[in-house]
């Protein structure tokens with residue numbers, strides 16, 4: 001008997017019961033909350049040869065996580081190898097292989113082809129949008145999703161997730177009004193969708209609507225913070241709104257609470273912590289021993305997997321005044337440029353100069369920081385993240401220009417910034 005999912009995609013190796021557990025895992029994954037791993041465990045206990053269940057586990061754990069979690073993803077991919085699979089499932093397996101093999105852009109292309117053929121394959125769209133996020137491809141963040149819209153309609157299961165992804169893509173391409181409308185509609189359909197909550201927060205951030213942002217995040221905080229694996233990043237966005245309002249006590253309370261209170265060892269979470277402390281540093285706000293605690297955590301992490309993560313590690317070492325570790329991390333980044341994965345080129349072209357700029361800023365060589373950042377900032381999207389995350393580069397450049405006495409440049413950069421953030 002052939003078992004399929006709710007859209008008719010074949011689920012090789014699955015019993016009907018396992019397929020139900022898998023769908024529950026997907027439902028959770030698509031809203032960035034709940035317990036998808038628990039549902040996957042049930043699916044695989046029932047049907048160990050269920051290839052897509054193994055691959056969903058790989059997508060969830062294999063990239064952007066700490067080494068123990070990555071090991072789960074690698075083991076799941078190993079379990080998926082050799083299992084019966086149809087052409088769509090084989091393509092997912094190839095995408096997962098590419099993703100874990102550091103061929104990120106190739107993974108994005110395979111996932112693109114899956115979704116072109118199967119526009120209701122929401123997993124292909126979501127994993128693909130993750131790739132677009134990792135590669136900083138704003139146009140694909142929007143268009144990968146836009147292509148699938150004709151195959152979807154209101155009332156279909158998890159339509160909220162499609163809207164949320166489209167909202168984020170629209171935001172990263174500057175279409176703020178449509179982004180906000182799509183994100184708010186997604187939240188109406190599923191208030192716990194952490195990605196939709198996030199997309200609207202990004203619109204508020206890009207439009208400098210700080211009070212609106214606080215209102216949006218504080219309006220229904222349990223929906224995006226309880227039982228969500230995106231709560232830390234959303235709390236980081238709330239902290240940015242408070243920072244914009246000069247409410248430093250709120251910022252520190254969020255840092256000590258939802259952002260870094262539990263001292264997540266996931267690089268993506270740690271990067272938010274580092275970026276927030278750096279923004280406070282640029283304002284010359286004393287953060288006590290927070291830098292050294294974070295630097296200790298980064299010291300235990302591997303290097304050379306992600307230029308984005310390595311830059312944030314160096315930010316933490318600079319912030320903590322640990323020059324030797326910052327220098328060693330720079331050397332690790334140089335070594336990473338010698339590899340043959342996608343990260344090598346990104347590290348060479350973007351990550352390393354940005355990291356050198358941060359070190360220069362930390363050592364008071366502000367003219368050098370200006371030169372390094374001016375050289376790379378317009379291409380910095382390649383090292384991933386969002387406009388809001390990469391804004392750290394612009395903020396550092398403006399600060400370095402000011403400290404170096406380059407007042408005309410500082411004035412020009414501030415004017416550029418003001419013009420790019422019109423209030424809606």
Ligand SMILES: [Fe+2]
Nearest residue numbers: 198233386388
């Ligand atoms: Fe974000």
